[in-house]
Structures are given as C-alpha cells and as structure tokens.
Amino acid sequence: MSYTGIKQFLSERLPLEALDTHLRKPLPKHINLLFSLGSLAMFLLILQAVTGAFLAFYYSPSPEHAHNAVTYISTEVPFGAFVRGLHHWGASAMVIIVVLHLLRVVLYSSYKAPRELTWIFGVLLLLVVLGFGFTGYLLPWDEKAYWATVVGVEISSTAPVLGDFVAKVMRGGSEIGAVTLARFYALHTIWLPWLAFGLVGVHLFFVRYYGSSGKPENTPEEMKTGKPFYPDQVFEDVVGMLILFVALAAVALFVPVPLEDVADPTNADYDPRPEWYFLFLFQLLKYFQGPFEILGTFVIPTVGMLLLLFLPFLDRSERAVLWKRPIALTVTSVCVIGIVVLTILGGTAKKLETTEAAVQETAQPSEQIQGAATPDTEAVEEGEEVFDFQLTEEEIENAVEVGEGQQ
Amino acid sequence: MEKRGRRSFLEIATAFIGGIISLAAGIPLIGFAISPAFKKGESKWVDLGLADRLRNSRFKKVDYTFTAKDGWVQARKKRSVYVTDVGNGEWSVFSRTCSHLGCLVRWDEKQESFLCPCHGAIFDKTGSVVAGPPPEPLQKLEVKVEAGILYVKES
Numbered sequence: 162m163s164y165t166g167i168k169q170f171l172s173e174r175l176p177l178e179a180l181d182t183h184l185r186k187p188l189p190k191h192i193n194l195l196f197s198l199g200s201l202a203m204f205l206l207i208l209q210a211v212t213g214a215f216l217a218f219y220y221s222p223s224p225e226h227a228h229n230a231v232t233y234i235s236t237e238v239p240f241g242a243f244v245r246g247l248h249h250w251g252a253s254a255m256v257i258i259v260v261l262h263l264l265r266v267v268l269y270s271s272y273k274a275p276r277e278l279t280w281i282f283g284v285l286l287l288l289v290v291l292g293f294g295f296t297g298y299l300l301p302w303d304e305k306a307y308w309a310t311v312v313g314v315e316i317s318s319t320a321p322v323l324g325d326f327v328a329k330v331m332r333g334g335s336e337i338g339a340v341t342l343a344r345f346y347a348l349h350t351i352w353l354p355w356l357a358f359g360l361v362g363v364h365l366f367f368v369r370y371y372g373s374s375g376k377p378e379n380t381p382e383e384m385k386t387g388k389p390f391y392p393d394q395v396f397e398d399v400v401g402m403l404i405l406f407v408a409l410a411a412v413a414l415f416v417p418v419p420l421e422d423v424a425d426p427t428n429a430d431y432d433p434r435p436e437w438y439f440l441f442l443f444q445l446l447k448y449f450q451g452p453f454e455i456l457g458t459f460v461i462p463t464v465g466m467l468l469l470l471f472l473p474f475l476d477r478s479e480r481a482v483l484w485k486r487p488i489a490l491t492v493t494s495v496c497v498i499g500i501v502v503l504t505i506l507g508g509t510a511k512k513l514e515t516t517e518a519a520v521q522e523t524a525q526p527s528e529q530i531q532g533a534a535t536p537d538t539e540a541v542e543e544g545e546e547v548f549d550f551q552l553t554e555e556e557i558e559n560a561v562e563v564g565e566g567q568q
Numbered sequence: 569m570e571k572r573g574r575r576s577f578l579e580i581a582t583a584f585i586g587g588i589i590s591l592a593a594g595i596p597l598i599g600f601a602i603s604p605a606f607k608k609g610e611s612k613w614v615d616l617g618l619a620d621r622l623r624n625s626r627f628k629k630v631d632y633t634f635t636a637k638d639g640w641v642q643a644r645k646k647r648s649v650y651v652t653d654v655g656n657g658e659w660s661v662f663s664r665t666c667s668h669l670g671c672l673v674r675w676d677e678k679q680e681s682f683l684c685p686c687h688g689a690i691f692d693k694t695g696s697v698v699a700g701p702p703p704e705p706l707q708k709l710e711v712k713v714e715a716g717i718l719y720v721k722e723s
Binding site for chain 2: 406
C-alpha cells in the first residue's frame with residue numbers, strides 16, 4: 162500500500178483533517194524560546210519513561226540484588242552506562258526544565274483566568290516529578306539511596322496526626338528494607354508513570370483548549386495572528402529537544418553516574434545527603450529544632466505547596482509581566498533566591514568529622530543470606546531412581562593426586 | 569507560495585530531526601536490550617562422578633550442579649543428563665532437554681527409548697528421533713575421563 166493509500170485509509174476513518182487544521186492554528190504573536198519549555202519537559206518525561214522501561218530489563222527490586230544489578234548495568238551490559246546516565250541526568254534535567262517552565266508561566270502571569278486549571282495540573286505534575294526523584298534514588302540501594310530515604314521518610318513521620326502512619330505505609334513497616342524497595346519500585350515504574358501521563362493528558366488538553374497564553378502585552382488581534390503551532394512552533398521545539406538530547410547524551414557519556422557502596426544500615430560514618438533538588442528542604446530543617454522542627458518538616462513545605470497550587474486564586478491582579486507586578490516579583494524573587502541559597506548551603510555544608518574512633522564490635526550472624534540460586538530442572542519425580550555421584554572439590558583433588566601417582 | 573515552501577521545509581526538517589533523536593536514542597536502547605542474545609556462554613568441564621561408579625550398560629539419570637554467572641548473580645545451576653558407557657572407553661551422555669520445545673525426556677527401559685511427556689516425541693538410545701515432532705536428535709554432550717573422573721562439558 163502506498164503512502165497516499167495509507168493516508169486515504171486513515172482519513173476515511175479518523176478526523177485527520179480536523180486535527181491538521183487544529184495543529185496549524187496560529188499562536189499569539191511574540192512567542193519566544195521560553196514557550197518551548199513545556200514541550201521540552203514532555204520530551205524529557207518520554208525520555209525518562211523509555212530509558213526507565215529499558216533499565217527495568219536488568220533491574221531486580223530486592224536488597225540482595227538491586228545494587229549488583231545496577232553495577233551489572235553500569236559495567237557489563239553494552240550501552241548500560243549510557244542508558245543509566247541518560248536516565249539519571251535526565252531526572253535532574255527534568256527538574257530544572259519543569260521549574261523553568263513554571264517560572265515562565267509566573268513571568269508572563271499565564272496562570273490567570275481562564276488558565277487556572279492548566280496551572281493546577283501543572284503544579285500537580287511538578288509534585289509527581291519530585292515523587293519520581295524521591296522514589297527513584299532508593300532503587301540503586303547504595304548508601305546514598307538508603308540514608309536519603311531513611312531521612313526523607315522520617316521527615317514525613319513528623320507530620321501531625323497521621324505522620325507516623327504515613328511513614329509506616331511508605332516503608333511498608335517500621336524500617337527501610339525489602340518491602341520499601343519493592344513499593345518504591347512499584348511507585349516509580351507503575352503508579353507514578355500512569356499518574357504522570359494522565360496529568361499530562363489533562364494539562365495538554367487545557368493548553369490546547371485555552372490556547373497559548375502568549376505575552377501579557379499582546380492585543381486581542383495579536384493573540385491569533387502569530388505563527389502556526391505546526392510546523393513553525395513544533396520545529397523550534399524539536400530543535401530544542403535535539404540540543405537538550407545532545408547535551409544530555411554528552412553528560413551521560415562523559416560523567417559517570419555515581420554508585421556508592423551497597424546500603425549498610427549500620428554505617429554510622431555515612432553523612433546522608435539527598436539529591437540536589439531536595440537539598441533546600443534538607444538545609445531548611447537545620448534552622449528549626451526542638452518544638453519548631455515541624456515548621457521545617459511539615460508546615461513550610463505544605464503551606465508553600467498549597468500557596469503555589471492555588472496561586473491563580475490568590476493573585477487577583479491584572480495580567481502583566483512579572484516586573485510590572487511588585488508584590489509578585491518580590492515573592493517570586495524571595496522564593497527563588499531562598500531556594501537557591503539553601504541549596505548551595507546544603508550542598509556545601511561540611512560533613513561531620515569525629516575525632517575519637519569508637520571501639521567497634523561486629524556480631525557475626527551464624528548464617529549469611531546467600532545469593533539466590535536458580536535451579537532450572539524439574540523436581541525429581543517420586544520414586545524415581547536418581548544418581549548423584551558428584552564429588553566435592555576435596556575428593557576431586559584427592560582423585561587427581563592418586564591419578565598422578567599412578568602415572 | 570514562498571510561505572508554503574518554507575512550511576514544507578519545516579515539516580520535513582521537523583520529521584528529520586525527530587528521526588535523528590529517535591535513532592540516537594533508539595540504537596543504544598535496542599543494543600542494551602538485545603545484547604544478551606550476542607553473549608557467548610562460558611563453557612566449562614563439570615564432574616559427574618567417578619567413571620567406575622557410573623559404568624553401566626543401562627542409562628543412568630545423573631543430576632549435577634555447577635556454579636555459573638547468571639547476569640549479576642553467581643547462581644548454582646542444576647542439570648540432569650542420561651549417562652551410559654558404550655564400551656571401549658566411550659560414553660554416551662545425553663541432555664534430557666527435548667530438542668522440540670525443551671521439556672525433559674525420560675528413559676523407558678522396556679521400549680529402550682527416551683520419551684517426551686509433552687508432545688509424544690520418541691528418541692532411540694543413540695538420541696535419534698524415532699517419532700514425534702522434534703527437528704533434531706537429543707543433544708549429545710561432550711565428555712572426557714580424567715583421573716578416573718567423568719566430566720561433561722557444560723556450555
């Protein structure tokens with residue numbers, strides 16, 4: 162069947178012409194590169210989903226296997242280090258791009274009516290992206306994974322009333338272990354991806370339904386006389402994706418993804434640090450101690466997120482670019498500078514140095530957990546005669562010695 | 569007209585760049601996924617026991633284990649073969665895996681044949697197909713005797 166034949170076949174069955182007309186609808190004038198950030202975020206989400214789906218071919222979510230599986234991916238599987246690098250650095254790029262996208266929306270006050278719902282679903286997507294980060298970095302089961310998760314889950318336990326219950330649900334018990342790893346893996350690879358694609362679907366529907374917000378200074382006439390979304394804007398988006406992909410691929414090729422020693426719940430020498438995008442929260446906790454700790458662990462993050470979520474209903478001013486809205490400019494600047502400063506302080510904080518070495522005694526368990534064996538023959542049939550004359554290594558050595566003596 | 573030409577160019581360029589990104593990401597990803605198919609297994613000699621104890625004109629079912637790398641795990645693998653000596657220091661060691669679809673065959677002394685419980689395959693004592701769907705004989709394993717010990721080559 163020729164290309165024209167396929168096109169005709171599909172046109173007779175799907176509203177392709179209507180879709181084409183919709184895609185070619187003009188955007189507002191003065192759309193700049195910042196308007197490609199949403200497309201870049203979606204590109205990264207797809208890249209993360211695809212690389213994650215491939216990484217799952219070699220991953221096993223159990224404390225006995227996870228670290229070895231990740232080491233195997235990084236050192237033995239062809240392209241493994243590259244694929245893991247794309248996924249790891251892609252996660253950081255995703256957080257950066259999503260936050261920049263959010264700031265672009267704030268800059269042009271695009272969240273104002275009638276686009277409040279677009280904004281709310283966008284903020285929910287930001288939470289999902291952070292959820293991906295939090296559930297993802299436990300999976301390598303190294304020291305950083307383990308201890309950052311211990312601290313992260315403990316933070317949630319400080320929430321009033323249900324905190325302890327929530328922490329137990331997250332861990333799947335009273336401590337981080339096999340059940341925690343299994344449920345973080347399930348959240349990371351099943352629950353959150355479904356949620357993310359659902360939210361992206363709704364977010365995109367609103368984006369297309371209300372149309373691009375354009376810049377605040379656009380006249381009503383300018384709102385519908387810019388370049389068409391397809392192919393002009395899509396071309397710019399795709400060029401952005403290419404640049405982003407080349408940059409990510411370069412980082413994945415030349416910067417190895419860190420993998421620390423396997424998680425050790427008894428390692429008191431380890432200084433837990435979260436991923437860089439949670440460092441500001443980590444640092445914030447240092448300023449609230451004793452009875453005020455809950456401010457840093459629960460009140461400020463929760464109130465901050467609620468304010469962000471309902472921003473369109475709190476900021477009722479006329480639509481204008483950020484620097485013409487002094488209050489919004491001040492609040493945004495304080496938040497951005499605050500988060501950047503806390504992140505830098507958290508990242509550069511000195512690690513704890515102890516001067517006196519404690520006497521260490523390690524009790525040896527009588528039975529270590531052995532690596533899983535994979536017997537691949539069927540169980541012996543009942544009553545069937547089975548010969549098992551296999552020798553021990555010692556018996557083989559003795560037999561070889563006897564053999565050599567006879568020659 | 570000029571605008572239309574530009575649009576057509578952008579459409580082609582968009583598809584081209586999209587194709588480049590897909591290829592640049594897709595080739596490593598597919599290589600990553602299918603690489604085990606190109607991995608050559610390590611072969612090693614595994615002892616089955618003292619040859620004198622295995623010497624018998626009837627087929628004996630012998631189970632053995634060995635350690636092999638399975639991905640990131642050093643796994644203890646279990647195998648089962650039928651062993652008989654055919655005289656003059658020659659041995660016949662057959663894999664129990666049916667060459668049809670991998671079920672395990674059983675030796676039937678009365679029929680002097682290997683029978684497959686899945687699709688009725690029958691192999692004679694040389695491993696040749698007598699009846700049923702298998703495309704080829706039972707796999708005959710390479711063996712050697714050293715210092716009185718019978719070894720089978722596991723690959």
